[in-house]
Amino acid sequence: MASTADFKNGLCLVMNNDIYSIVEFQHVKPGKGAAFVRTKLKSLTSGKVLDKTFNAGEKVTTARVEKRSHQFIYADDMGYHFMDMDSFEQIPIEEKLIERPQLLKEGQIVDILVHDETETPLSVELPPFVELMITYTEPGIKGDTATNALKPATLETGATVMVPLFVEQDTMIKVDTRDGSYSERVK
Incomplete structure (x- = not known):
């Protein structure tokens, strides 16, 4: 209470x-x-x-909820599979419990909220920013960097984000997981 x-x-x-x-x-x-x-x-x-x-x-009435670190392993038709970092136990989680599943990369560490009394997973929290590689984007035009124009870019996870014109293919970028937007290039 x-x-x-x-x-x-x-x-x-x-x-x-x-x-x-x-x-x-x-x-x-x-x-x-x-x-x-x-x-x-x-x-x-x-x-x-x-x-x-x-x-x-x-x-x-408050609910006892615990955050536990898990590593994303793979996704299939049963859901998204995560491994507990302490017990190495694997658990499948439905896609609807993940805020932005298209930004999940294999091996990524996430926090899973678990209800203490029933031991059921409630939601998956991605870190605020993830670093992903651009697998395809149209080439930028030289000298066209003065405007705030954006172009679509496909990431290694299959997700598409809008990036500035100067960002090239095979570039690592930081993506904000809260809204799925481009943040910056990774040096």
């Missing part, structure tokens, strides 16, 4: 037979009336986001 005073981003709550993670919250103290907490919650099982308002001091 916790109260609204204990809210922080990432805290997991049990509501309506589901587990929700707090994406953002805001304590509001109006000039007239009681204080309340406005939250944005994301379901860890379905991925749906909902807005909910709690009264200040309201008690909520």
Whole structure:
């Protein structure tokens, strides 16, 4: 049990037979009336986001969730397979539990959120940035770097991102996993 005073981003709550993670919250103290907490919650099982308002001091049930490091091994028709870094046990995970599966590269380390009581995986968190090789992109035109124009580039995982015109094929780039966008070239 916790109260609204204990809210922080990432805290997991049990509501309506589901587990929700707090994406953002805001304590509001109006000039007239009681204080309340406005939250944005994301379901860890379905991925749906909902807005909910709690009264200040309201008690909520928290879920015990643990982050465990796993290494991505391969993907097949059964799902995405990960290996626990401590026990070397392999677990398959459905694609819907991974935010951006097209950015997963074999051997990559990720964090998997696991519900402590039931030992079920809830979601897969990729690192904020991943380094991937560009396997194909159109060649840039010399002298065409003054504009902010972008072109599509295919990465080694098969994903496509928009990159600036000066980025060439066979270049390592850093990709932001939160929105799937180009960040920078890797030196």
